[in-house]
Amino acid sequence: MLINRLFTICLIGFVLASIGACSSTNYGDDQFQLRMATHGKDIMWIPTKVETTHEMLTLAGVKSTDILYDLGSGDGVIPIEAAKLYGVRAYGIEYNPDLVALSIRNAQRAKVQNLVSFKQGDIFVEDFSQATVLTLFLGESLNTRLMPTILKMKPGTRVVSNTFRIESWIPDREIKTRPGEMAYLWIVPATIDGPWVMSGLPKGDKANLVIRQKKQFFDGSINTINRRAIYFEDGRITGNQIEFEFKDGASSYTFKGQISAGQLIGILNNDPKLQIVANRPGKVSQ
Ligand SMILES: C[S@@+](CC[C@H](N)C(=O)[O-])C[C@H]1O[C@@H](n2cnc3c(N)ncnc32)[C@H](O)[C@@H]1O
Incomplete structure (x- = not known):
């Protein structure tokens, strides 16, 4: 059981590292040099590419009136791009305090600090029920652990995941973002059972x-x-x-x-x- 879990974590790490390895961008700043695959609580840091971020936001149909949350927000790329492109209120929840501090500086550099907030915390503890758009780049098992909470969110909330599915929940839409890479959209359904x-x-x-x-x-x-x-x-x-x-x-x-x-x-x-x-x-x- 433990060996299976370790194997799954290593496999996801390998997939994430392969996706990130294609990118040539330098990350971090003069105060914090950020390395690919920096340790995170439940999953390591690998960034969503800016172009993929834009495709995910289009897939979610983001509007300026939305409230966006990125779970495990890394260097803040998704909330920052969402605020820049759509003027949307955007939040990031991130466990690693160095990444939270870097995200705040990145938001200031992008001049969207009035729209974007980052909080140090655990995505399995923090409240994100206000979101109307939720973005994920976490791995299938973490997505699946989040599923019961996501299904209790407001009906109509759009959930977009980079690369990874949610086990047993068929996406409402999916798109190819790059050769071999996908993004998935789920829309939280009302309970009518x-x-x-x-x-x-x-x-x-x-x-x-x-x-x-x-x-x-x-x-x-x-x-x-x-x-x-x-x-x-x-x-x-x-x-x-x-x-x-x-x-x-x-x-x-x-x-x-x-x-x-x-x-x-x-x-x-x-x-x-x-x-x-x-x-x-x-x-x-x-
Ligand atoms: C694959 S990276 C994605 C970063 C960002 N969302 C993006 O798409 O560029 C996953 C991030 O989740 C963070 N993380 C892992 N476990 C977490 C937890 N339990 N609570 C909050 N953040 C977590 C890691 O530190 C890492 O920054």
């Missing part, structure tokens, strides 16, 4: 909707008294936006809606007259 009481269906009064959610995907059934259950598959959640299709006899329907104030509200077949509202049991509106 479980029972709902639905009203507004074309052939019925009220129905029980049961959803079985797997991150941004879901299956389910619509159950109406005295009628056969309608089963559906391949539902999709993008932040608070929800879409699924179902058949009722010969008729086909597409539901498109969103979660708003705990209610699932939407329309069928893009027809505003066919409005559907679903509430959690016990919270049914009349």
Whole structure:
């Protein structure tokens, strides 16, 4: 078990070092000479290239109103570039105090110190729940350890990872950043799993909707008294936006809606007259 873990850490270190080795940039400054593969708490320091940073920010669709957090922020390249390009408020959490001090100096040199803040701390302890964009360059096992916290973040939060996936969470999008290098995007889905009481269906009064959610995907059934259950598959959640299709006899329907104030509200077949509202049991509106 320990040997497996050590092997995984060495492998990730090798992958990171190979990615970083392609870069010719000099790092650090006159106060702190930064070497490739400098020790970090759970993973060593290797920088995201500036061009890759720009591609990651584009993939996340960063806007000036976002709040960006980079976990394990190294020399600060991602928050600093985000502030320079988009005028966004950006934060870095970094364990190594020398890297935190260097990031602050780098932000001053880039003249974005008013937009960017760096905090010395452990990403598994610090709070980053305010983020609307989260950036990662950490390795798959650290990404996966962060996943339960990420899934509790605000629906619609965009998570972009340089090179590494999150185990068992299929990305919403992925791009090739360089030959052999990828960046991945996940959008935190609203939680819709479980029972709902639905009203507004074309052939019925009220129905029980049961959803079985797997991150941004879901299956389910619509159950109406005295009628056969309608089963559906391949539902999709993008932040608070929800879409699924179902058949009722010969008729086909597409539901498109969103979660708003705990209610699932939407329309069928893009027809505003066919409005559907679903509430959690016990919270049914009349
Ligand atoms: C691969 S580097 C990425 C640096 C930066 N995000 C980038 O993309 O250029 C990972 C960084 O995470 C930091 N780190 C490792 N474990 C950490 C932890 N538990 N809490 C905070 N930072 C950590 C390391 O010191 C290192 O700077």
